Amino acid sequence: MENNSRRGFMGKAFxxxxxxxxxxxxxxxxxxxxxLPSVKAAGFTTxxxxxxxxxxxxxxxWRGKPIFVxxxxxxxxxxxxxxxxxxxxNIKIGDDNFMVAIGLCTHLGCIPAFRPAxxxxxxxxxxGMFDASxxxxxxxxxxxxxxxxxxxxxxxxxxxxxxPEWQSMKDNGVTL
Amino acid sequence: MAHFTKATGVKDWxxxxxAVETVEKVMMxxxxxxxxxxxxxxxxxxLVVTFVLxxxxxxxxxxxxxxxxxxxxxxxxxxxxxxxxxGWLWRHVHGVAASVVFLVIYIHMFTxxxxxxxxxxxxxxxxxxxxxxxxxxxxxxxxxxxPWGQMSYWAxxxxxxxxAGGSLHADGLxxxxxxxxxxxxxxxxxxxxxxxxLLPLAIVGLIGLHFAxxxxxxxxxxxxxxxxxxxxxxxxxxxxxxESKVMRFANDFMSKDMMVVGIFLIFFFxxxxxxxxxxxxxxxxxxxxxxxxxxxIYPEWYFLWSxxxxxxxxIDLGLVLFGFAQVIFVFLxxxxxxxxxxxxxxxxxxxxxxFWLMLSNMxxxxxxxxxxxxxxxxxxxxxxxILFVVQWLALPFITxxxxxx
Amino acid sequence: xxxxxxxxxxxxxxxxxxxxxxxEPFAHGVMHKHVDSExxxxxxxxxxxxxxxxxxxxxLIINAGCVGCHSMEKAGMPAPMDPVMAAxxxxxxxxxxxxxxxxxxxxxxxxxxxxxxHALKVEHKFDESxxxxxxxxxxxxxxxxxxxxxxxxxxxxxxxxxxxxxVTPAMAxxxxxxxxxxxxxxxxxxxxxxxxxxxxxxxxAFDIKVMEYEExxxxxxxxxxxxxxxxxRSRSxxxxxxxxENPQNHLAGTAMPRVxxxxxxxxxxxxxxxxxxxTKRHEREEIGKMVMIYxxxxxxxxxxxxxxxxxxLH
Ligand code: HEM
Ligand code: FES
Numbered sequence: 001m002e003n004n005s006r007r008g009f010m011g012k013a014f015x016x017x018x019x020x021x022x023x024x025x026x027x028x029x030x031x032x033x034x035x036l037p038s039v040k041a042a043g044f045t046t047x048x049x050x051x052x053x054x055x056x057x058x059x060x061x062w063r064g065k066p067i068f069v070x071x072x073x074x075x076x077x078x079x080x081x082x083x084x085x086x087x088x089x090n091i092k093i094g095d096d097n098f099m100v101a102i103g104l105c106t107h108l109g110c111i112p113a114f115r116p117a118x119x120x121x122x123x124x125x126x127x128g129m130f131d132a133s134x135x136x137x138x139x140x141x142x143x144x145x146x147x148x149x150x151x152x153x154x155x156x157x158x159x160x161x162x163x164p165e166w167q168s169m170k171d172n173g174v175t176l
Numbered sequence: 177m178a179h180f181t182k183a184t185g186v187k188d189w190x191x192x193x194x195a196v197e198t199v200e201k202v203m204m205x206x207x208x209x210x211x212x213x214x215x216x217x218x219x220x221x222x223l224v225v226t227f228v229l230x231x232x233x234x235x236x237x238x239x240x241x242x243x244x245x246x247x248x249x250x251x252x253x254x255x256x257x258x259x260x261x262x263g264w265l266w267r268h269v270h271g272v273a274a275s276v277v278f279l280v281i282y283i284h285m286f287t288x289x290x291x292x293x294x295x296x297x298x299x300x301x302x303x304x305x306x307x308x309x310x311x312x313x314x315x316x317x318x319x320x321x322x323p324w325g326q327m328s329y330w331a332x333x334x335x336x337x338x339x340a341g342g343s344l345h346a347d348g349l350x351x352x353x354x355x356x357x358x359x360x361x362x363x364x365x366x367x368x369x370x371x372x373x374l375l376p377l378a379i380v381g382l383i384g385l386h387f388a389x390x391x392x393x394x395x396x397x398x399x400x401x402x403x404x405x406x407x408x409x410x411x412x413x414x415x416x417x418x419e420s421k422v423m424r425f426a427n428d429f430m431s432k433d434m435m436v437v438g439i440f441l442i443f444f445f446x447x448x449x450x451x452x453x454x455x456x457x458x459x460x461x462x463x464x465x466x467x468x469x470x471x472x473i474y475p476e477w478y479f480l481w482s483x484x485x486x487x488x489x490x491i492d493l494g495l496v497l498f499g500f501a502q503v504i505f506v507f508l509x510x511x512x513x514x515x516x517x518x519x520x521x522x523x524x525x526x527x528x529x530x531f532w533l534m535l536s537n538m539x540x541x542x543x544x545x546x547x548x549x550x551x552x553x554x555x556x557x558x559x560x561x562i563l564f565v566v567q568w569l570a571l572p573f574i575t576x577x578x579x580x581x
Numbered sequence: 582x583x584x585x586x587x588x589x590x591x592x593x594x595x596x597x598x599x600x601x602x603x604x605e606p607f608a609h610g611v612m613h614k615h616v617d618s619e620x621x622x623x624x625x626x627x628x629x630x631x632x633x634x635x636x637x638x639x640x641l642i643i644n645a646g647c648v649g650c651h652s653m654e655k656a657g658m659p660a661p662m663d664p665v666m667a668a669x670x671x672x673x674x675x676x677x678x679x680x681x682x683x684x685x686x687x688x689x690x691x692x693x694x695x696x697x698x699h700a701l702k703v704e705h706k707f708d709e710s711x712x713x714x715x716x717x718x719x720x721x722x723x724x725x726x727x728x729x730x731x732x733x734x735x736x737x738x739x740x741x742x743x744x745x746x747x748v749t750p751a752m753a754x755x756x757x758x759x760x761x762x763x764x765x766x767x768x769x770x771x772x773x774x775x776x777x778x779x780x781x782x783x784x785x786a787f788d789i790k791v792m793e794y795e796e797x798x799x800x801x802x803x804x805x806x807x808x809x810x811x812x813x814r815s816r817s818x819x820x821x822x823x824x825x826e827n828p829q830n831h832l833a834g835t836a837m838p839r840v841x842x843x844x845x846x847x848x849x850x851x852x853x854x855x856x857x858x859x860t861k862r863h864e865r866e867e868i869g870k871m872v873m874i875y876x877x878x879x880x881x882x883x884x885x886x887x888x889x890x891x892x893x894l895h
Pocket of ligand 1: 216217218219220221223224227281284285288291293294298301302303304305306307308309312383386390394395396397
């Protein structure tokens with residue numbers, strides 16, 4: 001069959017130039033989908049850690065996600081002793097100890113409910129459970145709550161910034 | 177039932193199912209184009225490219241635009257212009273393309289008039305073209321509402337008031353179009369819908385019709401010569417490329433189309449980056465204020481000539497003549513009674529004068545439509561508007577007396 | 582047959598350019614009054630004849646009572662009241678004088694001290710016979726040569742302020758324009774930059790303060806001065822420059838005062854307005870150049886392709 005669209009060399013060259021332009025415009029298109037500066041600027045949340053009460057679970061918000069903040073009592077700390085996985089997740093600010101974590105179930109993203117009486121979390125979606133330090137106690141969730149990047153600044157906790165404490169948690173595989 | 181054989185390759189597989197080769201021949205390689213045409217015949221392709229630019233930039237604007245009266249202005253001027261990476265580029269491309277597309281449409285239209293490309297079997301090309309013009313006008317107007325600036329608001333106010341029909345006082349109709357007593361949320365919402373959905377759909381459909389209308393009569397040429405496409409294409413296919421009076425659309429004419437597109441884009445992007453105010457009116461960078469009309473209000477430049485036909489007369493006559501101006505171009509193939517299909521300059525003095533006068537007069541109307549309607553400008557506008565109407569009324573008489581050349 | 586394309590191209594370009602000329606430069610020339618810049622010379626104001634003494638100026642400013650209304654943060658003198666209360670008393674918050682010496686013209690400052698309504702060109706708003714006084718009390722002299730005293734005060738203000746080339750765009754704008762005009766896109770309100778609040782309640786409380794301020798301002802000015810976020814796009818740069826220089830030249834009778842900035846400070850004000858309303862101008866310039874280079878290459882290759890394809894056709 002005869003091929004009518006013999007382009008010859010210049011045809012190919014022109015096609016190549018046009019393709020470069022198309023790719024260039026794709027770069028602009030890609031960037032138009034990047035998170036906006038205002039979204040990125042809102043990516044930091046400062047928590048004043050002196051305002052929390054022991055045993056009362058408070059849900060804060062960071063990058064649109066729920067953040068669980070639980071100030072641990074001496075009793076909880078006693079229970080954690082000898083459990084390196086739990087100790088590794090502890091966030092110490094001054095003399096106080098906290099569990100701070102992204103409040104989304106690591107299974108498929110539902111928000112587990114805190115049960116004050118049991119001092120643990122139950123995910124209604126598929127029955128996953130977590131203890132007060134954020135570790136899984138019942139499947140299907142594959143791992144404990146993720147811990148958001150944080151930096152300790154006096155008695156403040158800045159979510160979204162990476163401090164040495166969080167970096168070492170990450171390096172040691174305590175959180176993703 | 178069709179008979180399918182084991183395909184020899186992807187192309188053959190597609191060919192058996194979609195007849196891609198036949199389509200390619202009909203639309204591209206054996207779509208025969210006369211050789212005696214000039215770059216004005218590339219304007220159609222320039223329009224296609226501009227339409228694609230409008231579509232792509234529009235898609236990106238649409239992803240951040242918020243069609244509410246409280247948020248629209250902010251979403252355009254803050255979110256898109258300041259926040260979205262390259263948002264400013266999409267907006268400038270969209271605004272400039274929307275303006276430039278009319279320049280090219282007018283060149284394309286006057287090319288058609290000059291060479292008589294609406295005659296002898298090409299009537300449907302012309303009519304579908306005019307429908308495209310109407311659809312584009314509506315698209316441009318509805319788009320102009322969206323930033324919800326001062327010009328958006330007041331253009332919306334003025335244009336919707338036209339529908340009251342002057343002394344007919346069809347205020348009910350105006351309120352129905354607005355969904356409110358003034359242009360407000362309902363109005364913005366429906367014009368948003370028109371701009372991003374219904375009108376683009378119509379335009380795409382009409383472009384299809386326009387192309388279909390071209391396929392059988394083929395494009396005209398700069399001598400109005402009647403070409404036997406079967407004979408000439410056979411010469412070409414037999415290898416007598418140089419002798420044949422025709423060429424393939426692809427790649428022969430397409431390569432020229434692309435050359436013209438390239439030159440056009442140089443001009444276009446210069447406007448996008450360095451000279452955009454003519455297309456993105458400064459006044460529209462003030463937020464809509466229903467209690468304050470800007471000192472000078474005028475439509476975008478491509479509507480000025482018909483707006484000027486409205487202005488010098490009392491409201492009823494103005495509306496009638498405005499309506500006349502809107503539709504009269506559609507009837508050109510039937511108003512032109514001449515037996516000739518050839519360039520205006522060769523059709524005798526009468527039509528030659530008619531053509532150049534029509535073109536110049538529309539430019540005069542355009543200029544007067546923008547200038548404040550005072551003093552000498554009013555008078556010139558009035559004369560030009562009357563001349564426009566007279567020229568069209570005279571067209572059948574002028575052309576029927578034309579001798580066959 | 583000879584090639585007609587060049588002549589056709591000329592015809593097309595000719596008619597396009599005529600149309601463009603008529604609807605853009607020509608029509609806008611007719612619609613908008615042209616105002617020539619006076620280069621911020623303020624020739625209507627008397628020239629400064631005396632050389633000021635900084636130390637005397639400092640003493641005078643304190644003794645003449647300026648700091649009863651104005652703050653001078655830089656000299657450790659805080660505002661006597663908060664902006665909202667100040668606006669309730671005077672219509673607009675009296676400016677902090679820390680950088681006044683760098684932002685405003687010296688002649689203008691001198692005249693402002695002696696006769697504020699005249700320097701500001703708002704005499705049409707204040708009829709002394711009806712007891713309408715400009716809220717700023719004129720300085721009548723401390724007993725010495727008033728011209729010398731004023732020159733001293735101006736010298737002190739210039740000494741207190743940063744040097745003129747250290748004036749930033751924001752500093753110029755906030756001093757000269759920012760107590761009357763908000764710039765929402767830069768988070769600027771007439772009472773200062775709006776902080777980011779954690780709680781909606783605090784944010785609303787701040788907004789209410791701004792509204793209270795604007796209420797007093799509206800009463801004082803006759804209408805609320807507009808938000809200037811994108812005025813650089815809605816008015817031309819040339820318009821803004823000549824308007825800032827002397828609003829009366831453009832809008833006779835306007836309540837907007839002549840603010841008396843130096844030519845440099847006016848440039849800074851405009852730069853601030855560009856940062857707000859034409860934020861991506863540098864990027865536009867850069868990307869523009871790249872796109873132009875590309876598109877010229879595109880056109881050249883299209884031309885070469887066409888030449889090759891058409892070689893066989895003739
Ligand atoms: C966006 C809108 C339009 C597009 C995409 C478009 C596209 C095209 C294309 C690709 C061609 C063939 C190549 C050429 O001769 O330039 C063409 C031809 C034509 N168009 Fe359009 N067109 C549009 C609007 C119009 C309008 C508004 C009119 C005028 C009423 C019009 C009238 C014609 C005529 C008369 C021809 C035939 C030219 C000839 O045979 O010599 N078109 N159009
Ligand atoms: S999402 Fe929580 S258990 Fe499945």
